[in-house]
Amino acid sequence: MAVLVLDRHKNPLMPCSEKRARKLLERGRARIHRLMPFSIRLVDRTVNESMLQPVKIKLDPGSKTTGIAVVRHSETMDDATGEIHVTVHVLNLFELHHRGQQISESLTARRQMRRRRRGNLRYRKPRFLNCGNKGKGWLAPSLQHRVDTTGAWVHRLQRLAPVTGIAQELVRFDLQQMENPEISGVEYQQGTLAGYETREYLLNKWNRECAYCGTRNVPLQIEHITPKAKGGSPRISNLTLACRSCNQQKGAQEINVFLAKDPQRLARIQAQAKRPLKDAAAVNTTRWVLFNTLKITGLPVTTGSGGLTKFNRTRLDIPKTHALDAACVGDMDEIRDWNKPTLAIKATGRGSYQRTRLNAYGFPRGYLTRQKRIKGFQTGDRVKAEVTQGKKIGSYLGRVAVRASGSFNLQTAQGVIRGMGYRYCKVIQRADGYGYSQPLNPKEAELRSARYPSPA
The missing domain is CATH 1.10.30 (DNA Binding (I), subunit A)
Known part of the structure; x- marks a missing residue:
């Protein structure tokens, strides 16, 4: 994958290769800005000293997963025919997994428990003044979540890459x-x-x-x-x-x-x-809301049909994935460098306001801690654990789930490690409401398994 690059003032520059990023870090010319997606910050260059090329964000919105591709466009003219030949160079591929279904199920469970408490167990006189006016353009929370998370990642990539335009597949099953x-x-x-x-x-x-x-x-x-x-x-x-x-x-x-x-x-x-098709109804409902959200960015937004996306993918013999579908959005004649690993981004939320667990009847059972941060750690932080003694000796990398006792759970690529002491952990990236994973090729998997062994 291409490494995202910022200048010394955190302005986006053109992404570079992993090899070049490694050399810049070894020579002290750059610092690691963010691990996921991996980005570096140069210490000796500004945006005025660099040349930028047109970079686009392409989106393939879906009900459960949205494909995102960061690409560079190049155009050449055929001297014989005078036609413009459009080539798409893929820089980064992402798949954003929404949690709309989880939100819908949580709201349904909360509504059912509330009705049981008020109706069957505790009588309350009916009242209708607490039903707010939803207004025109209101979306269900599970649908609004898809729009908000997609828009949030577009804004995030704008800060990490010199984006000049957005292309959205106007997903529409007519x-x-x-x-x-x-x-x-x-x-x-x-x-x-x-x-x-x-x-x-x-x-x-x-x-x-x-x-x-x-x-x-x-x-x-x-x-x-x-x-x-x-x-x-x-x-x-x-x-x-x-x-x-x-x-x-x-x-x-x-x-x-x-x-x-x-x-x-x-x-x-x-x-x-x-x-x-239920998913078609969800996508049809949110497609124009997402389009209007993207227009707020101030960048030119172009659209392409789902049929055109599939036509491009079939004609160019590209495998079907959400991220590659995004790369194939819009008009193009050729696509290059598409065979890249895809960073999977899963929306996990930023915690819960709920301070208790509920039993089968909707009543409290036990209470949760009111502190989000324990011993300097918060659920969702990516940490590196260096265990020097005990049964879990080794080096581990993963996402932490905190406990008030200071004995955490660590979710790694190899599995969950329970009872990890906070003294062994070091934060390498703060929680941002998303979980990240990336499929590894056999060589990378072997190296990582050797460095970060599976739990005993």
């Missing part, structure tokens, strides 16, 4: 167009991107597997539940995915005839066909 394919012109239906939106929607809705046999990792074909020969329409509610074998076996049969011997699968397919 359900109206899918339900009625004749609603738009022939140019879209028969153009280069014809069928990409519908296929991508079906792949997500049917979990990328054959609806009839459950086979995965095989080419899937779009199949009409009610055959066209029997009057079946091309609406999205009448489409599913099938492998070639099942599609040929079904042919023009009715689905209740084809699955007469498997009534459970028949009922599941019929129910799933009528059920809209």
Whole structure:
């Protein structure tokens, strides 16, 4: 991955390679500014003494995971045709994992416990003056969280890289167009991107597997539940995915005839066909709110469709990941340096206002400490532990969970180490509400396992 670089006044400069960053640190020309994402600060240079190139942040918003790519664009003109050739150079790849589902489940549990306490156990006269006006544009907390965390990371990357523009995939499963394919012109239906939106929607809705046999990792074909020969329409509610074998076996049969011997699968397919894609609804709800949030940054924001993203990825033979989908957003002719490790960023929150645990009936059981910081440490801090005695002798690196007793838990790449004394720990990065992990190649994994052994 490219190393993010700041000047002596913390202004962003062009990212550099890991090799160059290592030399700058060894020669004393730079200091480590941040570990995740790794960035350094030069001590002998300012932004006025450096040349900057156009850097863009590309986003692939998702319901559970948002792909982020920091790229550099270069344009060349073909002398023969006069056309502009756009090349995208990938600098960094990130995958931001949201906790919207966790927020929704927590609010649901709190609401149910509150209703039980007030309704079944403690009578309270009904009142309706405490229902605030949500106002126009209000989003559920689980949806607003997706917008806020994505916007926060865009602002953070702005401070670490000389960003000149933002490209967002305007994720949109156009359900109206899918339900009625004749609603738009022939140019879209028969153009280069014809069928990409519908296929991508079906792949997500049917979990990328054959609806009839459950086979995965095989080419899937779009199949009409009610055959066209029997009057079946091309609406999205009448489409599913099938492998070639099942599609040929079904042919023009009715689905209740084809699955007469498997009534459970028949009922599941019929129910799933009528059920809209939940993630699509969440993304459709937040896409314009995120777009307006990005415009507040003052940078030019461009958009591209999901169909165009998949077309670019397929045409350039790029594997499907959230981060690489982000790199493929918008118009491009070529993409380079895409085979990089991806930094996984998981939203963990900054703690809780809750001062007690609840039992099954919603009543307090035990009380939590009112101090967030214990012995100078806070849950979520990245620490390095050098244990010199006892059963856990060794060097460890990970995320700490504090206790009032000073005996902490340390989450490392190899597992959880319980009962780590605070005296052995040293903070290397303060908690910022996110957890970080990065897949390692075999050589890096071997070196890290040798330096940071697994717990005994």
